[in-house]
Amino acid sequence: MKFDFKAISDKCVKCGKCIQVCTIYGINSDEVTSPRGFLDLLGAYKRGELELDKDVKNIFESCFLCTNCVDVCPGSLHTDTAIENVRKDIADKFGITWYKKVAFWFLGHRTILDLAARMGYVFQSCGFKIQKDAKFGNSMSARLEIPLLKKERLLPTASKKSFMNSHPDFVDNGGERTIGLFIGCMGNYAYTSIGEGVLKICKTLGINVDLMKKQACCGAPMYFTGDFKAVEKAAKFNVEYFEKILEKVEAIVIPEATCSAMVKMDYIHFFEDDKEWQERAKKVSQKIYLATEYFYKFTNLEEILAKKGFSDIDVTCHDPCHARKMQGVYKEPRALLAKNYKIVEMQDPNKCCGFGGVTMQSNKYELSRAAGQQKVHMLKETGVKVVSAECSACKMQLNNALHIGEVDMKCVNPIELIGMVLDENLEK
Structure with missing residues (x-):
């Protein structure tokens, strides 16, 4: 798709509201890596005043695409969409790293990915230390023991059989x-x-x-x-x-x-x-x-859950960027969970957890790690053992961040928590 970088750059009035909520600016307080900085650079790129060199590539790949800036922008400028489009130009010029190409190829060939996942389950013990949490179903994680990767990282592992x-x-x-x-x-x-x-x-x-x-x-x-x-x-x-x-x-x-x-x-x-x-x-x-x-919205699940009684697990809720800011969904999971769990709100449930996509998780992991630890500080203050997030990217990121911060807490999808309620006989 074509995108008019100059038009969106010209519409930015530089009010600075975006900077206060920007995930990357909160880690790297440089005007260049801020929403209005990104837009200025995009305008210069469109006017032919800025070449897409490796330094510029590094800047545009530093955005978490959390949409915080879009959420607070008086003009609702889609900085995220602009950056997604300039990344297309970057990919065209510099190419896409081989391991990303491999991953994307597998994602586009499900039959082969099924086989690879099964093989991964069989052989993952060669490179991973597996941890399994019986309370929360088969949501497994693995501590990496591969020399080329960060040993501290806790990542999800392949299930024995796909869903x-x-x-x-x-x-x-x-x-x-x-x-x-x-x-x-x-x-x-x-x-x-x-x-x-x-x-x-x-x-x-x-x-x-x-x-x-x-x-x-x-x-x-x-x-x-x-x-x-x-x-x-x-x-x-x-x-x-x-x-x-x-x-x-x-x-x-x-x-x-x-x-x-x-x-x-x-x-x-x-x-x-x-x-x-x-x-x-x-x-x-x-x-x-x-x-x-x-x-x-469309079922009587809330009424059914209300009859099940309360769990002894207290929960805090993290609002995934793609749920709350892009789709306006955050009240719904709370309304359902509140029928069976005591919800303890954290200081800023809307703050990005720092997943940021494939590039952030691979080439810029230190930025993702820093954002995750900021979120962990808020989670620790709640004193609960479970954080709910309806996003597997957030689940992966938060569980890794909690592991690094040595916090005894798990991130679980609200659908999993509701499923647990339907399985158990709770006190009414």
Whole structure:
């Protein structure tokens, strides 16, 4: 897609509201790495006054794409979209690192990825120390022991069997209603208990589930890295597939904020110069919901949970950037969780956890680490053992940050917490 960098740069009035909430500026207090700094540089780039050299590449790859600046901007300027587009130009000029290409290729070939995931489960003990938390299902993590990578890091590991391969194409709960489930790559291969939680909820509600097994990766990792060719392939495939699915289901439910924001909102941005596909993406987006949003607005799950009693687990809530700021979803998970858990709010639940995408996690991990530790400080002050976040990227980032900070706390998807309630006999 084409993007007018000069137009968005000229609209910035330099009020400075964005700087106060900017994730990267909070770590690196340099005007260059601030939203209005980014926009100034983008304007200079458009005017031919700035060359995309390695220094400029480094600057534009330092943005976390948290959308905090968009959220507070008086003009609602989409600095995030501008940076996503300049990263496309950067990728075209410098290329994409080989290991990112490999990862993106696997994400675009699910059958081969299924095999790779199974092989990964078998051989991961060669390079990882596995930790498993029985209380929170099969959400596993591994401490890296590979010399070339940071030994401190705690990352999710492949499950023995992917979520979609563990269930039939269609789960018949004897209901009159049916939803489609877009599980996402992380939920399918690592955090499989999230999908199991959705199935438990749907069984309780009597809602049938189409697992949409032909679904492709949403394309978010490629989009944030600048691989627009891969994004176009994934986006067009999914939009066409969703159109067919929506002929037989009432909605497509996604328990992952990043995936949901990508297919519901970023596809529309991506197809800005292709009106036919943009209109198709817009039509599809009207039937896409974050899981807690759907269950809160369109079912009686809240009423059912109210009859289950209270857990002895206290919870604090982290609001994923792609949930609260992009989709306006943050009240819904709290409303559902509050029926069974005491919620202790942290100082700033809206503060970005610092995941930041593939580039931030690989080339700029120290920035991601610093942002994560800022969030950990807030989490420690709550005194609880569980932080809820409806995003696997946040879950991965926060669990790693908590591990590094030596804090006895786990990040769990709210769908997993609700599934636990439906499994247990709580005191009424």
